[in-house]
Amino acid sequence: MGHNEHYRTKGVSSISKDSLTKEQKIEISLKVFFCVLILAVAITIVVVCCVNLKNKSRLRQIQTGEFYGELTVRDNNEELSEKQKIKFVVTEITREEYLQSDGIGTVKDIVAEDLGKNKYYRFELFLEEDGGGYVQVALGKMVFDRHRNYYYYEDEGRYIRIEPYTADGKGFAVTVITQKEEMQGDLYKGE
Numbered sequence: 001m002g003h004n005e006h007y008r009t010k011g012v013s014s015i016s017k018d019s020l021t022k023e024q025k026i027e028i029s030l031k032v033f034f035c036v037l038i039l040a041v042a043i044t045i046v047v048v049c050c051v052n053l054k055n056k057s058r059l060r061q062i063q064t065g066e067f068y069g070e071l072t073v074r075d076n077n078e079e080l081s082e083k084q085k086i087k088f089v090v091t092e093i094t095r096e097e098y099l100q101s102d103g104i105g106t107v108k109d110i111v112a113e114d115l116g117k118n119k120y121y122r123f124e125l126f127l128e129e130d131g132g133g134y135v136q137v138a139l140g141k142m143v144f145d146r147h148r149n150y151y152y153y154e155d156e157g158r159y160i161r162i163e164p165y166t167a168d169g170k171g172f173a174v175t176v177i178t179q180k181e182e183m184q185g186d187l188y189k190g191e
Contacts, residue, residue, distance in 0.1 A: 062109050062121055062164045063189065064090045067171040071183035084183050085128035088162075088172060093120045105139040107151050111164070123151070123162060125174075137176075 020028075067090070070083040098106050098120035109119040123142065126134035139160065142151050150163035150173075161175040165186075172187040 061111060061166050062090060062107075062119070063166065063171050064092050064121070065171075065189050067187035067189055069174070069185045069187040071174065071176065071185035074182045074184075075180065080181075083185075084176075085134075086174060086183075086185065086187065087126040087128075087134050088174065088187050089122075089124040089126070090171075091122045091124075093122050095120055097122075103141040103143075105142065107142045107144065110144045110146065111149075125160065125162075127176075 067088040069086055069088075071086055073080045073082055073084055093101075093106060095118060098108060101122075105124065106120060106122050109117075109121060112119040123139055125137045125139060127137055129135050137160070140153050140155055142153050142162075144151050150161050152159065152161045154160075157179055159175075159177040161173075163173040163175075165171070165173050169188055170186045171189050174183075174185060174187055176183045
């Protein structure tokens, strides 16, 4: 019995150490290496996607309230000394109000939707007149550009881009292009 027991123990240890050829050991090592490499790449991709989504949600979050700023005016690609004052009002609305509006001056928050939330907003844009008061600029059906992360409205006479941007105290970056001029600037909450 002692001899058989010794044979079994010795046989098990010699199988695990001596039965693999050098080529088999290299093959197993390469397979393990590639599995670890694939796992590391997959984890890296998941982490990068999560960080990008978090940054996207933080930087592109729509805020509600009144936002003010001055737009730089360009005429024929030449910057003019005059500035155009702008007021932008963002109000949260219900899904029903959004559906009834058919997207006219309203948006579904795409960033919030990507995070599993449904939020809807009404955009109201006002430009200052020469007399000092603000006049509302009618916004049509708003569209979201997923590649560039902004909302825009375009008709025959103008193009309006509204980009939620919450870094450096900003609320939005706005661009208004008409047939005569281009205006661009950042908006901040409150006057």
